Amino acid sequence: MRVTLLGDLTLRVGAAGGVGRPLAGPVGGADDEGPSCYSRLTNEWFCADYLRDRGAEVADATVAHLQITAAAIVLGLVLAVPLALLARRRPRLEGPVLGFSTGLYTIPSIALFPLLVPFTGLSATTVVLGLALYALTILVRAVLDGLRSVPPEVRDAARGLGYAGGRLLLQVELPLAMPVLIAGLRVATVSTVALTTVGSLVGHGGLGDLIADGVTTNFRAELLTAAVLCVLLAVVLDLLLVVLQRLLTPWTRSRTAAVEVAQ
Amino acid sequence: MRVVADAWRYLADPAHWRGDGGMLDLLLEQLLLTVTALGLAVLLGLPLALWLGHLGRGGVLAVNVSNVGRAVPTFALLALLVTMDHPGTSSFGPYGRAGLATLIALALFALPPVITNAYVAVRGVPPEAQDAATGMGMSGWQRFWRVELPLAAPLVVSGIRLALVQVWATATIAALVAGPGLGRVITDGFYRTDYGKGIAGAVVVALVALVLEGLAALGQRAVTRSSPAAVGAAP
Structure with a gap:
């Protein structure tokens, strides 16, 4: 809980992290070390002491951030696949499905979360749901494009071998759609990691909560640490998805290799 | 559901729209910000990108700038700019508190698309x-101006629309760091537990977003229709 007085001067009353910031001097350390690099007097951007003293808080925020992002992506994917299949089965529905999700994407995240609040309250669910709706837009298109990228002759050959319905989809079409699908998944994941920060509006923004606190209390080390972690998280998840794609579609790797050799 | x-009630009260700091005021402020930032991004980014495209160089940069733009949280960049000594939260002409920081962040995020x-x-x-243009004796500049630009126009405009x-x-989002604009209605509402106000602000922001997108789509259609790319493809 925060009580803000006169703009930047901020009192912390039993904040979740506990102690707030020392005016000067290291927390519980020897006095001869001078002010800690994150005290209000120095307020440095880079501060190892901050990570040492408040590491647990940073770790918690990172985990919360990951949980929200992961839940949103999974939910988005779970919704996107049937929608894409429906749009493919009934081409007349494709326009409305894509139009609806694109319209949704137009609405700024900071406006979408409040619009969900009457239904889901000030909870992490609001953030997850909002982010899932954004991811949905990218993913529906990715699944559709992915399924379209399956060569028709492969589909015909599979039918000739007796594949049909769910088996055709799961064993032939989805694996071949994987490169396009994962490309979409990467875009969705990276932007979801970034957008999660806005969830701090309803108090569930993962690292965004630290950024918000960093702004209101003019706490540079906290702000920069959270911002850098956000970008790192996006990069790491993106790399993981690249690895996943290589594992799931070993044939694309050998094909690129073959092309490289041929050149 | 009481918040709805x-x-x-908040939206229906004309007092919330009028006057200094009313929603109309904030709406105009945000529109001004949006137009200025978009104008800056187009002025800086478009010539550079068109030139690189014409030369066929710098593709890695031109494509990766979008990936970077996606990975950096808007909120984080705004927060950093506002917390720095410069530009900080200093007022900037008609753009209000933290106007310069907001303008910089907006223009930066408009550049990638x-x-x-x-x-x-x-x-x-x-x-x-391109070969035909060169064969007809056009110089590089003529080829760019008379052939490449008209053919590229629809996609260029779609990028501006995305931006x-x-x-x-x-x-x-600027309002999350005490910046100018309509977002302030949303954040004020939420930080002071006046959720009706927050939701009212969100409704206005969302509606204006849809209107802007609609207008941009119309503009894009007009450009696409007049582009030789469309004329050539017409049945």
């Missing part, structure tokens, strides 16, 4: 068209 009724689309658009001009939607969204 509260939101409606503008640059990537314009570059890809010029690179996507069919080589036959517009992005800038409007970012401008709203």
Whole structure:
């Protein structure tokens, strides 16, 4: 809980992290070390002491951030696949499905979360749901494009071998759609990691909560640490998805290799 | 559901729209911000991207700028700019508190879609068209101005349209760091537990976003219709 007085001067009353910031001097350390690099007097951007003293808080925020992002992506994917299949089965529905999700994407995240609040309250669910709706837009298109990228002759050959319905989809079409699908998944994941920060509006923004606190209390080390972690998280998840794609579609790797050799 | 009724009551009260700091005032402020930032991004990014596309160089940069733009949280960049000594929260002309910081962040986030689309658009001009232009004796500049640019126009405009939607969204987020614009109605509502007000602000922001997107779509259609790319493809 925060009580803000006169703009930047901020009192912390039993904040979740506990102690707030020392005016000067290291927390519980020897006095001869001078002010800690994150005290209000120095307020440095880079501060190892901050990570040492408040590491647990940073770790918690990172985990919360990951949980929200992961839940949103999974939910988005779970919704996107049937929608894409429906749009493919009934081409007349494709326009409305894509139009609806694109319209949704137009609405700024900071406006979408409040619009969900009457239904889901000030909870992490609001953030997850909002982010899932954004991811949905990218993913529906990715699944559709992915399924379209399956060569028709492969589909015909599979039918000739007796594949049909769910088996055709799961064993032939989805694996071949994987490169396009994962490309979409990467875009969705990276932007979801970034957008999660806005969830701090309803108090569930993962690292965004630290950024918000960093702004209101003019706490540079906290702000920069959270911002850098956000970008790192996006990069790491993106790399993981690249690895996943290589594992799931070993044939694309050998094909690129073959092309490289041929050149 | 009571908050929905509260939101409606907030929207229906003309006092909340008029006057200094009223919603109309904030709406104009945010529109001004959006237009300025988009203009800056187009002015800086478009010539660079078109030129790189014409030369066929710098593709890695032009495409990766979008990936970077996606990974950096808008909120984080705004927060950093506001917390720095410069530009900080200093007022900037009609753009209000933290106006300069907001403008910089908005323009930066408008650059990736503008640059990537314009570059890809010029690179996507069919080589036959370029060869034909050169064969007709056009100089590099003439080829760019009379052949590449008209053919690339639809995709270039679609990038500007994407940027517009992005800038409007970012401008709203500026309120999370005490910046100017309509987002302030949302954050005020939420930070002071007046959720009706917050939701009312969100409704206005969302509606304006949809209107802007609609107008941009109309503009894009007009450009696409007049582009030789469409004329050539017409049945």
